[in-house]
Amino acid sequence: MQSVNLIYFSPTGTSRKVVKAIGQELAAKQINEFDITQTDFNYKDFGSGLTIIGIPVYKGRVPAEVIPRLKYFKAKNAPVVLVAVYGNRDFDDALLELKDLSVELGFIPIAAAAFIGEHSYSIESKPIAKNRPDEADFLKAKQFAGEILKKLKTNDGIELKISGNCPYKVAPNAPVMAPRTIADKCTLCGICADVCPVDVIELGKTVITNAEACIWCCACVKACPEEARVFDTPLISQITNNLFENCSERKEPEFFL
Ligand SMILES: Cc1cc2nc3c(=O)[nH]c(=O)nc-3n(C[C@H](O)[C@H](O)[C@H](O)COP(=O)(O)O)c2cc1C
16 A cells, blocks of 8 residues: 555544554555644645544544544545544444544545543543553554455445444533642643643643633643643542443454444
8 A cells, every 4th residue: 555644633642542553554655644633733735545534532422623623634535444542431423423524524434443542531549441552452453454454455335334323422511620730740841731632721820721621631631741730620530430430341442344
């Protein structure tokens, strides 16, 4: 294969890892990466060819902020592989929604997969899918890449079937809240502001967060080298407890071919 395009949104890095692992196993001469995690991306060289789109699952759906970013990419019947990475609860309607979006953009979905990534709300004392994707997941990524290559050769043109429902799941309204900074630990290094995918963190004499626009992704929490950024509101603690108690049993990647 000449080239493969990897498009991904990945605030805490697990979707990126999965998409790259699949992409690297396709034996393409060139891998073109289109990271749409930050707002300031500007890609002029998106060409046709096999594309992999990877997103994390948020509330059983494609994260809302990803949709306008994906609309930046237009295709003329190029094959696409869809990847949803979820935190060991469920991917619900996210892959189906991603498939529908990709068709709107002019792609032809040929394969899809749901992989598992460490949950954004996993903490040391309540680990949820900690350190995933792991070695076993990377083996699955390799196996999936093999299936993609087979599918490209034998593509029968039959519409790809993916689990999920339409109308898609609707999440209840979310309260306004965001991670906070523990001032005593913070060195004002600015990494939290740099990694925020929706630019809601500003550095002044302290770290200022516009909670209204925060998407709760925890990129700032996971990236803080001083562990000064925490998301420990009662609601998030309750969600973490629930996930820890009910979603600790290991789930495995699923393929749709
Ligand atoms: C706002 C929000 C909603 C989430 N909803 C779900 C969900 O519905 N099901 C699930 O299993 N994981 C859910 N997760 C966990 C993420 O899908 C998971 O941690 C994923 O690996 C994050 O991807 P990233 O590392 O590429 O950012 C959610 C995470 C966040 C921040």
